[in-house]
Amino acid sequence: MKKAEYIDKDEMELAKSLETEEWVSDLTKKEKKQYEEYARNSLTKQKRINIRMTERDLKKIQAKAIEEGLPYQSLISMLIHKYNEGKVSIQEWHNMGIQQIADKSGSR
Incomplete structure (x- = not known):
């Protein structure tokens, strides 16, 4: 096996610490x-869809x-997934913030 070539000393030390x-x-x-x-969810085949919504x-x-530090497409996908799994209902969305909805999946 060919020995890895490192860019600098710091990279070499990091690689050794990982090993x-x-x-x-x-x-x-x-x-x-x-x-x-x-x-696991990211490994499943994804399908592209179009959604019509107001600009607002x-x-x-x-x-x-x-x-939340997420891409907006991921946020939409996460909310749909949680709804489909029964982990959140439409009524709960009215009473909760986005982060509470995201955290809810671990509590059920």
Whole structure:
């Protein structure tokens, strides 16, 4: 096997620290499970759709997505997925913020 070529000393030290397992995850079991679910969902085949909505609604969704640190398409997809899984209802959306809806999936 060909030995890896490193750009600089820092990169070489980082690679060695990864190989010697110096890095330890600080994720809780709940967070790890949530990220595993995200990964599983991202591996499923996705279908592109078009949605007609008012410009005002789109701007609000984009603003909420920025607040949550997500692409707006991912936020829309997440909300649809949670609705389909029965993890959130339309009435709950009226009573909750986006982050509470996102967190809700881990509590059921």
